Amino acid sequence: MEILETLAAIGKSIIPVLRGTEITVALTFSLLAIGLMMGLPLALGQVYGNKIISTIIVVYERTFRSIPALVLLFLFYFGPATFGIYISPFLAAILALGFRSSAYQSQIFRGAIQSIGQGQMMAARSLGMSKLKAIIYIILPLVLRRSIPSWSNEYSSVLKDTALAFAIGVIDLNRWGWRIAIRTQDPIIVFLVIGVIYFFLTLAGTRFLRWLEKELKIPGFQSRDTIG
Amino acid sequence: MGRRKVVSVLMVLVWGIVLTLGISCLSLAQEKPTYKVVSDISWPPFEMVDEQGNYVGFDLDVMRAIADLKGYNIEIKDLSFDSIIPAVAAGLADIGASGFTITEEREKQVDFSNSYWTSDQAIIIRADSGLNIATALSSGRKVGAQRGTTGADWIQTNLIDQGIKVELKLYETYPLAVLDLINGNLDAVIQDEPATRASLKKQESLSLAGIIITGEEFGFLVAEGDPKGILPKINQGMAELKASGEWEKLIAQYFGD
Numbered sequence: 001m002e003i004l005e006t007l008a009a010i011g012k013s014i015i016p017v018l019r020g021t022e023i024t025v026a027l028t029f030s031l032l033a034i035g036l037m038m039g040l041p042l043a044l045g046q047v048y049g050n051k052i053i054s055t056i057i058v059v060y061e062r063t064f065r066s067i068p069a070l071v072l073l074f075l076f077y078f079g080p081a082t083f084g085i086y087i088s089p090f091l092a093a094i095l096a097l098g099f100r101s102s103a104y105q106s107q108i109f110r111g112a113i114q115s116i117g118q119g120q121m122m123a124a125r126s127l128g129m130s131k132l133k134a135i136i137y138i139i140l141p142l143v144l145r146r147s148i149p150s151w152s153n154e155y156s157s158v159l160k161d162t163a164l165a166f167a168i169g170v171i172d173l174n175r176w177g178w179r180i181a182i183r184t185q186d187p188i189i190v191f192l193v194i195g196v197i198y199f200f201l202t203l204a205g206t207r208f209l210r211w212l213e214k215e216l217k218i219p220g221f222q223s224r225d226t227i228g
Numbered sequence: 229m230g231r232r233k234v235v236s237v238l239m240v241l242v243w244g245i246v247l248t249l250g251i252s253c254l255s256l257a258q259e260k261p262t263y264k265v266v267s268d269i270s271w272p273p274f275e276m277v278d279e280q281g282n283y284v285g286f287d288l289d290v291m292r293a294i295a296d297l298k299g300y301n302i303e304i305k306d307l308s309f310d311s312i313i314p315a316v317a318a319g320l321a322d323i324g325a326s327g328f329t330i331t332e333e334r335e336k337q338v339d340f341s342n343s344y345w346t347s348d349q350a351i352i353i354r355a356d357s358g359l360n361i362a363t364a365l366s367s368g369r370k371v372g373a374q375r376g377t378t379g380a381d382w383i384q385t386n387l388i389d390q391g392i393k394v395e396l397k398l399y400e401t402y403p404l405a406v407l408d409l410i411n412g413n414l415d416a417v418i419q420d421e422p423a424t425r426a427s428l429k430k431q432e433s434l435s436l437a438g439i440i441i442t443g444e445e446f447g448f449l450v451a452e453g454d455p456k457g458i459l460p461k462i463n464q465g466m467a468e469l470k471a472s473g474e475w476e477k478l479i480a481q482y483f484g485d
Contacts, residue, residue: 016281081318
């Protein structure tokens, strides 16, 4: 009976829970977008850039991969305030987790770039393409395809990192779980339901990426078959 | 040509929006100041969320009533307890209203209003454990508390620092400590009295072992030195609420049976 009561309490708060879910999804997509927009150039710079550029990128990447997400959240929210710059918790969370994701994503793309045979670049150059053109038209289309499986891993990982953002006041799905758990005094059932929502968000995203991977597969001899 | 037109129309639109927003912000600013109130909205009956997701509770209703009386607007934000003092000290928020006990330690970082509540610490145990307040707090017992609270402090300074070897376990929030008590991982939980009474109503397997009279005073807090001059408004507002009887009504609403 208690379980039913708790489920009914969650049911009555379904609108706020959905609002929290929306915040979680919005935060995930925004930080992944920042991570993608920065991660790809970072990877290209690390592989094709000169010594100075690649050193700077390595320092950036190591820094953001070494600091815990929670510490980054505090730094991005409380840090600017000490200089009189006040940003919203949501923006601070997007920036902190987005920069962090860009460091991780740069390594996904770097791995994909380095997995592509030297021959592709040489062939493109021998056809008269500039290095930039070869990267844009030959290397990148291959790299992006190959990155999808690891990128899907990054998606499912950052989706759950967003649950940390309440520490600086982002009212996400996780926080709504807390609120209902405190009202009902029945945290187990509430967090099982919240866990199920996270599960389906993860499943939807990874399923979509798997579909995209198959859809974009280069057909023909020697193409790597997608399993599953 | 087509694309250029679209671009220029977009530009006009964007500037229009920016200007209207700017003007509306300015006019709002001239009318009434808006203060940002932060609270960890997970501590019934002082601050909690109702089923529709509205922020309610004694602290928040007092904040709203004072804002109405003294002619300013408030915007209430939910923030974890540990982050409230840093946020107010950094200027990210103006007022902290989250059942804060006035302590010397906290006075170093922020300024407090007059006290609005006096609370003692309550010790709860499992009803079938056969413990009492003395045996529950003796050497070898496990006692749970919420991190950063005065209850946790009390156990540290009055028991552990005095050589009584209780094991203090800290939790992110009070209900987690209660859950661990029910599960048998703790022998007792310490927490402010009103919140304890609120949760005892819902948990029949627990009982009150006793009250430790600490006489802690709760206050609302603002940044050190009160740069925006908010404290006089809060103090006057509280006095006016008490004089008009509104204060007693709020107490009956949230603490009455």
